Amino acid sequence: MDYSVNAVLYCNRAAAHMALRKFDTAINDCSRSLHLRPNYPKAKLRRARAYVEEKRFSGAVRDFEEYLKEMKEERISATGNNVSAASAAETADVVAELAAARLAARRERDKTRTEANMHRDAFNGFGDAFNRNGPFDFSGTSSEDPFGRRRPSSSSIPRPSTSSQSSR
Secondary structure (H helix, E strand, O other): OOHHHHHHHHHHHHHHHHHOOOHHHHHHHHHHHHHHOOOOHHHHHHHHHHHHHOOOHHHHHHHHHHHHHHHHHHHHHHHOOOOOHHHHHHHHHHHHHHHHHHHHHHHHHHHHHHHHHHHHHHOOOOOHHHHOOOOOOOOOOOOEOOOOOEOOOHHHOOOOOOOOOOOO
């Protein structure tokens, strides 16, 4: 069975899904394509672009970087380092997309970190009153519970016996 044909079909179907703005399905089809043909640059590039649309920037950065690395290796082996103007322009476009994805990923990380810090700061000190004998004294020195009821003394609480008596 020729898996490379199926890889191309999955990649083409991914292009159709992207046109329909079904980016998650396009990502799945590109992943299937790459499973069948791991070094298929068009599928990597298409999946990277779909990741960007889904705002999954870390996956996009990974795929853009792998695509650029593979294209560089392919150009060197095929042309002896001679690069055409069209492929140089395409590479420049992908490099710009990679830079934008990196920036978006960094902003997303910073936003998440800021939100986590704000959350931590909002709850900083929460529960300190309970930890330092605050409004309710749970240290056992008070004979009343927080609702004003009298606690029984520790001697009046029935305790299970510790001796091992066998009833059989």
